Amino acid sequence: MKLKIKxxxxxxxxxxxxxxxxxxxxxxxxxxxxxxxxxxxxTLTASDNDITIQAFMPKDDNMTIEKEGSIxxxxxxxxxxxxxxxxxxxxxxxxDELKIxxxxxxxxxxxxxxxxNEYPNITLEESKKVVSINNKVFRNIINQTSxxxxxxxxxxxxxGINFKIxxxxxxxxxxxxxxxxxxxIKLNKPVEENYNFVVPSKNLIEFNKIxxxxxxxxxxxxxxxxxxxxxxxxxxxxxxINGNYPNTDNLWPTxxxxxxxxxxxxxxxxxxxxxxxxxxxxxxVVTFEIAKDTLLVKxxxxxxxxxxxxxxxxxxxDEEMKISFSAKYMMExxxxxxxxxxxxxxxxxxxxxxxxxxxxxxxxxxxxxxRTY
Numbered sequence: 564m565k566l567k568i569k570x571x572x573x574x575x576x577x578x579x580x581x582x583x584x585x586x587x588x589x590x591x592x593x594x595x596x597x598x599x600x601x602x603x604x605x606t607l608t609a610s611d612n613d614i615t616i617q618a619f620m621p622k623d624d625n626m627t628i629e630k631e632g633s634i635x636x637x638x639x640x641x642x643x644x645x646x647x648x649x650x651x652x653x654x655x656x657x658x659d660e661l662k663i664x665x666x667x668x669x670x671x672x673x674x675x676x677x678x679x680n681e682y683p684n685i686t687l688e689e690s691k692k693v694v695s696i697n698n699k700v701f702r703n704i705i706n707q708t709s710x711x712x713x714x715x716x717x718x719x720x721x722x723g724i725n726f727k728i729x730x731x732x733x734x735x736x737x738x739x740x741x742x743x744x745x746x747x748i749k750l751n752k753p754v755e756e757n758y759n760f761v762v763p764s765k766n767l768i769e770f771n772k773i774x775x776x777x778x779x780x781x782x783x784x785x786x787x788x789x790x791x792x793x794x795x796x797x798x799x800x801x802x803x804i805n806g807n808y809p810n811t812d813n814l815w816p817t818x819x820x821x822x823x824x825x826x827x828x829x830x831x832x833x834x835x836x837x838x839x840x841x842x843x844x845x846x847x848v849v850t851f852e853i854a855k856d857t858l859l860v861k862x863x864x865x866x867x868x869x870x871x872x873x874x875x876x877x878x879x880x881d882e883e884m885k886i887s888f889s890a891k892y893m894m895e896x897x898x899x900x901x902x903x904x905x906x907x908x909x910x911x912x913x914x915x916x917x918x919x920x921x922x923x924x925x926x927x928x929x930x931x932x933x934r935t936y
Contacts, residue, residue: 564600564632564657569625574645576607576618579773584638585611592681595635600628609638614766615685617798632657635677644672687791687798690784692755694728698774698781704735704746705771707899707926712764713739720806723761728754736811742892743811743929758785761808766801816910821884824877827905831897833872837862838890840870847891848933853884886912887935896928
């Protein structure tokens with residue numbers, strides 16, 4: 564194997580696939596990145612058995628291929644070497660099958676490689692039934708729901724995002740049983756069969772980090788125990804979480820007693836300031852007192868003190884309300900919206916609060932209240 568490649572092109576792909584390398588992996592060879600050079604270009608593959616990432620760089624003016632071949636290179640070292648070399652182009656050559664020379668005009672690194680035959684047989688197969696979704700829309704879905712997933716591994720299914728696809732409607736739900744995020748979008752065309760699956764949230768967050776801001780479509784290839792995402796020259800495969808996701812439809816309360824409209828940024832900042840003096844940093848409870856056209860946000864700590872903040876709101880009736888909740892959960896819910904006006908719907912002092920955004924009915928957040936008496 565022998566090639567000359569532009570540093571920035573190689574580094575971009577290395578940064579992407581290296582997200583799949585685990586330092587704690589029990590299989591040492593999975594700390595390596597598989598280089599496969601063909602007449603068409605260079606393919607990089609990395610996996611930790613939970614996720615697999617593959618990036619393909621087609622042969623073009625940025626690459627000169629002299630000899631095809633394959634080798635496994637230790638991920639940490641190749642990434643550091645390429646990142647720190649100052650040259651515009653880098654040469655990579657494999658000699659005696661397992662010796663790798665990485666060199667430029669002024670630098671030379673000699674590394675021990677690993678035989679390609681020792682690498683696990685990882686199949687990145689594509690499905691005949693493809694679900695297509697806009698890249699920007701998909702990134703928004705992850706940003707607006709992933710924070711609500713659980714980190715408690717005792718209920719694995721809640722550590723993922725639930726995708727339900729029926730016809731041309733995609734619904735995504737995330738909950739840790741204290742709050743719930745729901746995003747519903749319309750696909751460009753209906754799917755041939757219905758889907759209901761759960762993808763680990765941490766894997767989707769990693770995938771989101773390596774996606775660009777492009778407006779192209781992303782392909783979903785869905786199987787019984789895994790899902791493959793295809794975007795341009797990038798493949799990202801993740802396992803699915805086994806188990807039945809809870810039916811979240813019946814968690815949304817009905818028959819509201821009060822709805823308020825508030826400036827989203829101001830509301831977020833008021834809650835943020837009020838939470839400074841909360842005594843329990845996990846729950847960081849704040850209280851809403853709603854009267855006339857004013858919202859009073861309060862919190863207190865016996866050890867530290869108390870705080871009160873007022874802000875103007877719009878109400879749909881004269882109902883007054885007092886309700887307490889986690890400032891952290893409410894702030895994360897508000898942060899998922901991009902508009903200027905937040906809508907908060909109340910159903911009672913001990914019933915969940917629904918948070919939405921004015922002029923956008925695709926995203927709903929639900930936050931449970933906390934009893935303070």
